[in-house]
Amino acid sequence: MKTKQKTVIEKISDVSYDMSVPVPTEMFSVIGTDAGSMEAIARPSISFTKDAFNRLKKSKVAIVCTIVLLIIILGAIFIPMFTPYSYSEQNTGFSNKPMFSTDPITGNFYLFGTDELGRDIFTRVWYGARTSMTVAVSVALIDCFVGVVYGGISGYFGGRTDTVMMRILEIISGIPYLIIVILLMTVMNPGLTTIIVAYSLTGWTGMARLVRGQVIGLKEQEFVIAAQTMGASSSRIIKRHLVPNILSVIIVNITLDIPSVIFTEAFLSLLGLGMPAPMSSWGVMANDGIKMFQMYPTQLAVAATFICVTMLSFNLLGDQLRDAFDPKLRR
Amino acid sequence: MSNQIKYILKRVVISLITILVLVVVTFLLMQLLPGDPFISGKALPPAVEEAVKAKYGLDKSVPEQLIMYLTNFVQGDFGISIPDGRAVSDVIGEAFPVSFDLGIRALIFAFIMGILLGVVAAVKRGTAWDSTAMFFALIGVSVPSFIMGSILQYFLGLKLMQATGMQIFAIIGWNGLNSKILPAFALAFGSMATISRLMRTSMLDVLSQDYIKTAKSKGLNQREIVWRHSVKNAIMPVVTVMGPLVAAVLTGAFVVENIFSIPGMGKYFVQAIQTRNYTMIAGTTAFYGAFLIFANLVVDIIYGFIDPRIKLTGRRD
Numbered sequence: 001m002k003t004k005q006k007t008v009i010e011k012i013s014d015v016s017y018d019m020s021v022p023v024p025t026e027m028f029s030v031i032g033t034d035a036g037s038m039e040a041i042a043r044p045s046i047s048f049t050k051d052a053f054n055r056l057k058k059s060k061v062a063i064v065c066t067i068v069l070l071i072i073i074l075g076a077i078f079i080p081m082f083t084p085y086s087y088s089e090q091n092t093g094f095s096n097k098p099m100f101s102t103d104p105i106t107g108n109f110y111l112f113g114t115d116e117l118g119r120d121i122f123t124r125v126w127y128g129a130r131t132s133m134t135v136a137v138s139v140a141l142i143d144c145f146v147g148v149v150y151g152g153i154s155g156y157f158g159g160r161t162d163t164v165m166m167r168i169l170e171i172i173s174g175i176p177y178l179i180i181v182i183l184l185m186t187v188m189n190p191g192l193t194t195i196i197v198a199y200s201l202t203g204w205t206g207m208a209r210l211v212r213g214q215v216i217g218l219k220e221q222e223f224v225i226a227a228q229t230m231g232a233s234s235s236r237i238i239k240r241h242l243v244p245n246i247l248s249v250i251i252v253n254i255t256l257d258i259p260s261v262i263f264t265e266a267f268l269s270l271l272g273l274g275m276p277a278p279m280s281s282w283g284v285m286a287n288d289g290i291k292m293f294q295m296y297p298t299q300l301a302v303a304a305t306f307i308c309v310t311m312l313s314f315n316l317l318g319d320q321l322r323d324a325f326d327p328k329l330r331r
Numbered sequence: 332m333s334n335q336i337k338y339i340l341k342r343v344v345i346s347l348i349t350i351l352v353l354v355v356v357t358f359l360l361m362q363l364l365p366g367d368p369f370i371s372g373k374a375l376p377p378a379v380e381e382a383v384k385a386k387y388g389l390d391k392s393v394p395e396q397l398i399m400y401l402t403n404f405v406q407g408d409f410g411i412s413i414p415d416g417r418a419v420s421d422v423i424g425e426a427f428p429v430s431f432d433l434g435i436r437a438l439i440f441a442f443i444m445g446i447l448l449g450v451v452a453a454v455k456r457g458t459a460w461d462s463t464a465m466f467f468a469l470i471g472v473s474v475p476s477f478i479m480g481s482i483l484q485y486f487l488g489l490k491l492m493q494a495t496g497m498q499i500f501a502i503i504g505w506n507g508l509n510s511k512i513l514p515a516f517a518l519a520f521g522s523m524a525t526i527s528r529l530m531r532t533s534m535l536d537v538l539s540q541d542y543i544k545t546a547k548s549k550g551l552n553q554r555e556i557v558w559r560h561s562v563k564n565a566i567m568p569v570v571t572v573m574g575p576l577v578a579a580v581l582t583g584a585f586v587v588e589n590i591f592s593i594p595g596m597g598k599y600f601v602q603a604i605q606t607r608n609y610t611m612i613a614g615t616t617a618f619y620g621a622f623l624i625f626a627n628l629v630v631d632i633i634y635g636f637i638d639p640r641i642k643l644t645g646r647r648d
Contacts, residue, residue: 178582180356187363187364267477
């Protein structure tokens with residue numbers, strides 16, 4: 001065995017070149033690259049957000065949802081400025097008319113018809129979009145802010161702070177959401193601010209739980225320890241190091257929070273706890289529509305379509321965002 | 332076992348505190364309301380007003396009133412509906428069973444259909460079955476129960492009756508099975524969607540586990556693998572959301588009851604809001620809140636029992 005190995009080695013050394021003679025460098029030259037450019041990064045670096053955004057752009061569903069939502073948001077901002085009627089303008093002689101009807105006396109044209117009091121449904125539904133979207137987006141953002149701060153502090157500090165904060169949260173979130181909103185809405189004066197305050201008082205608990213869980217998972221990682229070693233304050237670590245790392249979870253949660261606020265707004269309007277009388281919101285319109293539904297189904301159909309399409313788009317977009325942000329799917 | 336008892340005790344204590352907080356908040360909110368029961372109507376002689384105040388304990392200080400309110404609440408006395416003088420607990424006793432009946436029907440339907448849809452979608456992943464089930468789930472998440480209710484009422488109640496000449500589904504009321512199907516379905520649809528989406532994710536997770544591979548390689552048939560090995564494990568996350576779902580269904584019933592004119596809690600509640608009958612609103616919401624917190628507690632305890640893994644950690648998250 002040993003002898004055989006030896007012979008093999010001998011054979012190799014027979015054919016090998018004499019390594020002591022240097023290779024003549026003048027026979028070779030470096031083409032097309034120099035030492036510095038070897039390590040250069042050829043393609044643009046893709047950040048996590050950009051990568052997620054690229055993946056999102058590939059999804060047709062996400063594109064369609066974004067376009068639909070953009071139309072609704074832009075429409076909510078601009079359409080009420082340009083319609084010939086105001087949301088509260090009544091034409092009592094021309095009430096409960098179907099779509100595409102023209103008043104023979106005044107010559108007014110109503111695209112979506114008129115409601116019980118002869119108000120233009122087209123104007124009202126876009127004005128309602130303004131109200132409903134304002135409420136939904138504000139509440140989602142407030143929930144997000146409070147939830148991130150509360151969950152971030154609770155998760156980052158841990159220990160007794162965490163225990164106390166979580167007990168408080170458990171008690172607050174134990175009270176059913178709609179019950180507490182109903183109570184608050186009964187006591188406070190009706191109006192946009194009241195609605196936003198009432199909804200966001202209890203809505204942040206879900207976000208807080210989520211953020212706390214994520215922060216607990218992240219805070220033992222090296223980059224946090226590095227920041228601590230370098231003397232960064234707790235608030236800086238939470239703001240600059242932890243929150244950006246869980247941004248995807250936060251964005252997905254905001255997107256899925258909005259449709260639930262739209263639902264709550266509509267639900268409370270149906271209980272008579274919505275926006276006060278001449279104002280319009282999708283919930284108020286659905287409430288009016290349900291009263292007239294057996295005779296004039298289009299009135300509810302308009303409001304219902306807007307509510308459902310918006311909720312559907314936000315839900316779908318949220319699902320797509322979740323997929324796009326999921327690192328497991330990252331190629 | 333001691334861990335389990337500890338877990339249950341902890342949940343019971345937290346639930347009790349939550350109910351206490353809810354009742355105190357309700358009481359304080361009612362105190363914040365402008366005016367008092369004597370502000371409208373005829374001016375009473377001061378002596379009569381004093382006497383009435385003394386009768387209802389309104390002459391006492393706020394903390395004393397709070398203690399009185401709490402004692403009454405524990406004894407099942409939620410106050411008196413001021414306009415008609417009925418005890419709020421009587422109204423609840425009359426209307427709550429109807430709402431409960433509707434809610435239970437909706438929940439059972441949502442649970443069974445949601446699990447079935449989720450299982451089918453997961454087992455037949457990527458096929459037309461999957462996309463159909465998930466399409467329905469998405470509709471369910473995006474169409475609020477009151478819109479679903481109105482649509483069902485219009486097409487299956489009104490139009491179907493006009494088309495066939497037979498009243499297959501009653502449009503309004505709450506007597507006989509044909510009047511209970513549509514509202515229960517409208518109420519159940521959203522929860523069914525939530526359950527099926529959750530069940531699908533959870534099933535897909537379980538189906539990729541090693542023990543499912545083992546079961547397959549042992550040569551077990553598909554039905555055995557799905558129902559005995561997968562569903563049993565995958566159902567756990569669904570059980571955890573049952574508490575919030577009970578809350579969603581029972582409060583959602585408020586609106587669905589109004590659409591279908593069902594004489595449940597919703598009817599009285601909306602009346603109370605319209606007439607600004609505050610004691611009634613406070614009484615019913617406090618009762619409902621307490622009931623839902625209790626339901627949540629029961630779900631959590633059941634969960635602790637059926638999932639032996641919870642013993643190890645003592646908490647879910």
